[in-house]
Amino acid sequence: MFRSKTKLLQLTVTLTACAFLLIPTLMSVLAGVTVNYFKGVSSGLTFKWVLNVWELYADSIFLSLWLAIACLIVTLIIGLPAAYGLARHPGWLSRLLEEFISLPLAVPGLALALALLQLYGTLSGFRTSWTFILVGHVLYTLPFMVRSILAVLAAMDLKTLEEGAASLGASPWQRFRDIVVPNAMPGILAGALTVVTLSIGEFNLTWMLHTPYLKTLPVGLADSYASMRLEIASAYTLVFFVLIVPLLMAMQWASARAQRIAQ
Amino acid sequence: MTNRTFVLTCLTPLLIFSLAFLAFPLMRLFLASVEGDNGWAVYLDIIRKPRYINTLVLTVLVSLATTFAALAVSTTAGMFLVRNKFRGRNILLSILTLPLAFPGVVIGFLIILLGGRQGLINQITPGHVVFAYSVLGLFLGYLYFSIPRVLLTVMAAAEKLDPALEEAARTLGANPFRVVVDVILPGLMPSLIASGAIAFATAMGAFGTAFTLATNIDVIPMVIYTEFTLSANIAMAAALSIVLGIVTWILLLIARSLSGTTVAAGG
Amino acid sequence: MTLNLTTTAKTFGDGTKALLPTNLKVNTGEIVSLLGPSGCGKTTLLRIIAGLETPDPGGKIWFDSDDVTDLPVERRQVGMVFQSYALFPNMSVRANIGYGLKMKKLPKADIEARVSEVLEMCQLNDYAQRAITALSGGQRQRVALARAIAPRPRLLLLDEPLSALDAALRETLRDELAILLRKFNITAIFVTHDQNEAMAIADRVAVMSHGEIVQSGTPEELYRKPNSTFVASFVGSAMHLAGEINGSKLKLKGGEVSLPADGTGCEAFVRAENIQINKNGSLSGYVDTVTFLGTHYRVGISGVISEPITSIFSGNKVPKLGEKIRLTIETQSILLLPSKA
CATH class of the missing domain: 2.40.50.140 (Nucleic acid-binding proteins)
Structure with a gap:
């Protein structure tokens, strides 16, 4: 069916790109379950490395999961009312605020981490606590939560729906609870999955903010790449894939759904 | 409580958080950059001292190469996937968007598996072919990172292109090449500029990939990191961070005004 | 309930005088239509009565002998049918209609009984469990009306209730609405730009132009004795x-x-x-x-x-x-x- 030369060329480029992205991923998966990577798969398959990873890095994995959940809770508490406020008060001030909180999308995490360290690095109680890393994660994921909800809210006639509820006797809080939150659900779900996915994979900020006693999953990965044998590094990467790929797929599904509703 | 106070109350947590953990830290970072021994001259040093200016030039060059390569690959693949429906299409699309969730460190590791000492290329080619820790490896890492992001933006734009425009050009006698030049590329241009800006900004600021691969290459994020941790030259680290932050911020502002999309830039 | 408005005006933030000082009295059980071209201030007047806009200082709104000028909309006990209906997409037909009763904190059984009564009145029995998105335009219009009257409001307000419908349906529903409103036996004000609609439904029509009521009377009075060139050409297109x-x-x-x-x-x-x-x-x-x-x-x-x-x-x-x-x-x-x- 791909008769023409142009199509053949396009197909070649597409397949090459797929190979470039997929082959190293598969190699990493394979290396994680191979007895001796240098000798090849013929040396046999094993779960030994994965178990090794579990012994070495279980704390990091749990810390990352815990951080992701905490990050989700904080971004919901801050982001949901904020998205509503921004949707109800459109104007240059809201635009400015939205632009400002989106800075962490543009400014490299390294720079943000330096800024946080400059201001709070001397507060040792805070600096060495997990909440310091949490602040970095919230900073980075909050704009995704806010925008995801805002997109859904902006697509519906929120003002009239609320006026309708008000004319039936609903107070501002009742309107928020009964009308705004249920109708924003697709955006909340997409935002929540994005926040969890990004938080689990966050490295740039975390590397600067972490302490030797508080290593997250990606920090542990960097650690294993630098100091462990290839099989363990691969097995750890495999564990990460197992966590992140289903989350990514759920996130893409939820975002597509929210976007359909927002149109 | 009136409606207005309620809405303003809703914004309060956001205001407090972004003042405490974004506005004030950034101000502090700026002050830190000019509180060094050289004062404001630290910004001049970036272009005066060869170490920094060379770093800057190299970072821009690698980022530019990444941008154009990602645009070429993703536009070709994106147009192909939008215009052709065939079995396996969704699998290809999944493969191409999978790395969206990979942080830079992991991508660095994947490049090592490809071009490191124990890497695939070294094993299947004669001689000693190791490129993971060179500029080429860094470029491939950045490309790996950018392809999915550019692809999604381009595909979203391509889906909105009216196929009737191409058909109209064909009925008027344009050959496939002219259709691409006269109809498709102009239609995609805003999203190409937007996703190009995203790719460029991301490559400029990428820390994770550089951290794994660029142990011997000076790119800006690595220099910021070493200035801060090894040399304790906080003023320079802060000044470079601010310059880098402003550049990437402006680029992404342009990108967003053109396409209205937000694809995660960090990671 | 008798509605009484005295010297009520509205100036917007940008200085536009949307409504000049206006007096309006609507008697118990009367159905009054505010008729005028777009931008004449009719919707602003309706929104002021509802409590969705605040009038300029000096204006007073009375529901019987209660001064409601400073009451927010949620405490005015008005029923409102919006131009876009503003039905809650996250709730079923039944939940939409019951929402106002729930806000009144009525016992569940009372809510159920009243909702069923209203569903019956508006011939919506078959659609009670449907999602809002599964309704046609005419059905949505009836749900909006049912939702507005379910809590037994003191005053029913309708903002261009038929304008979202296509022409053929509009005529059928116009008559249906006229019948329903009389069945409810409620004081009602509705805004329209369509003179046929105003004449078919209202006991009394107030014609508005450039932010003021220029003439108010029965449809016959307006048609036979217009007091201005504007009313003559707008009503019955003389x-x-x-x-x-x-x-x-x-x-x-x-x-x-x-x-x-x-x-x-x-x-x-x-x-x-x-x-x-x-x-x-x-x-x-x-x-x-x-x-x-x-x-x-x-x-x-x-x-x-x-x-x-x-x-x-x-x-x-x-x-x-x-x-x-x-x-x-x-x-x-x-x-x-x-x-x-």
């Missing part, structure tokens, strides 16, 4: 007979007609049904268009005044295009209205 007025004579391009009184300082208006094709008529013109409308023909005629005019013809001998015809206008049917300053 045509302006532009010509030279000399005492009780009016000289037009196509001849002369007698006026019912001395027309000095006035302008003469006439409606299509009062222009008759009559071979002994004193006016002459040419047939431009003939449109068959089932029960009658609408004939467009040029040459009588500088603009084309329209006549209604229901005889057998249909005038031909281009034909020269003679016309009469009954003297008593001519409306003499003070010319605009």
Whole structure:
């Protein structure tokens, strides 16, 4: 069916790109379950490395999961009312605020981490606590939560729906609870999955903010790449894939759904 | 409580958080950059001292190469996937968007598996072919990172292109090449500029990939990191961070005004 | 409930005077329509009554003997039907209708009973469990109405309730709405730009223009005795007979007609049904268009005044295009209205 030369060329480029992205991923998966990577798969398959990873890095994995959940809770508490406020008060001030909180999308995490360290690095109680890393994660994921909800809210006639509820006797809080939150659900779900996915994979900020006693999953990965044998590094990467790929797929599904509703 | 106070109350947590953990830290970072021994001259040093200016030039060059390569690959693949429906299409699309969730460190590791000492290329080619820790490896890492992001933006734009425009050009006698030049590329241009800006900004600021691969290459994020941790030259680290932050911020502002999309830039 | 508005005005932030100081009284059980072109302030007036806009200082709104001026909308006990209906997409038909009762914190059983009663009244029984998105435009309109009246509001407000529907449906639902409103026996105000709608539904019509009520009365009064050129042309589209007025004579391009009184300082208006094709008529013109409308023909005629005019013809001998015809206008049917300053 791909008769023409142009199509053949396009197909070649597409397949090459797929190979470039997929082959190293598969190699990493394979290396994680191979007895001796240098000798090849013929040396046999094993779960030994994965178990090794579990012994070495279980704390990091749990810390990352815990951080992701905490990050989700904080971004919901801050982001949901904020998205509503921004949707109800459109104007240059809201635009400015939205632009400002989106800075962490543009400014490299390294720079943000330096800024946080400059201001709070001397507060040792805070600096060495997990909440310091949490602040970095919230900073980075909050704009995704806010925008995801805002997109859904902006697509519906929120003002009239609320006026309708008000004319039936609903107070501002009742309107928020009964009308705004249920109708924003697709955006909340997409935002929540994005926040969890990004938080689990966050490295740039975390590397600067972490302490030797508080290593997250990606920090542990960097650690294993630098100091462990290839099989363990691969097995750890495999564990990460197992966590992140289903989350990514759920996130893409939820975002597509929210976007359909927002149109 | 009136409606207005309620809405303003809703914004309060956001205001407090972004003042405490974004506005004030950034101000502090700026002050830190000019509180060094050289004062404001630290910004001049970036272009005066060869170490920094060379770093800057190299970072821009690698980022530019990444941008154009990602645009070429993703536009070709994106147009192909939008215009052709065939079995396996969704699998290809999944493969191409999978790395969206990979942080830079992991991508660095994947490049090592490809071009490191124990890497695939070294094993299947004669001689000693190791490129993971060179500029080429860094470029491939950045490309790996950018392809999915550019692809999604381009595909979203391509889906909105009216196929009737191409058909109209064909009925008027344009050959496939002219259709691409006269109809498709102009239609995609805003999203190409937007996703190009995203790719460029991301490559400029990428820390994770550089951290794994660029142990011997000076790119800006690595220099910021070493200035801060090894040399304790906080003023320079802060000044470079601010310059880098402003550049990437402006680029992404342009990108967003053109396409209205937000694809995660960090990671 | 009696509604009373005194010197209520609204100036927007940018200085636009959307509503000039207005007085309006609506008696218990009366159905009043606010009629006017878009931008005349009718929706602003309705929103002020609802409590969705705050009037300028000095205005007062009374529900019976209660001053509600400072009460927010959620405590005014008004029922409102929005132009877009504003039905909650996250709730079923039943939940939408029950929402106002829930806000009143009524016991569950009472809510169920009242919702069922209202569903019955609005013939929505079959749709009670449906999602809002699964309803047609006409059904949504009825749900919006049912939701507004379920909590037994003191006053029912309707903002262009039929304008989101297509033309054919609009006519059916217009009559249905007129019947329902009387069945509810409620004081109601509804805003429309469609004079047929206003006349079909309302006991009394208040015509608005440029932020004020210019005339208020029964549909017949407005039609027969408009007090201004605006009301005459907006209600029943009277045509302006532009010509030279000399005492009780009016000289037009196509001849002369007698006026019912001395027309000095006035302008003469006439409606299509009062222009008759009559071979002994004193006016002459040419047939431009003939449109068959089932029960009658609408004939467009040029040459009588500088603009084309329209006549209604229901005889057998249909005038031909281009034909020269003679016309009469009954003297008593001519409306003499003070010319605009």
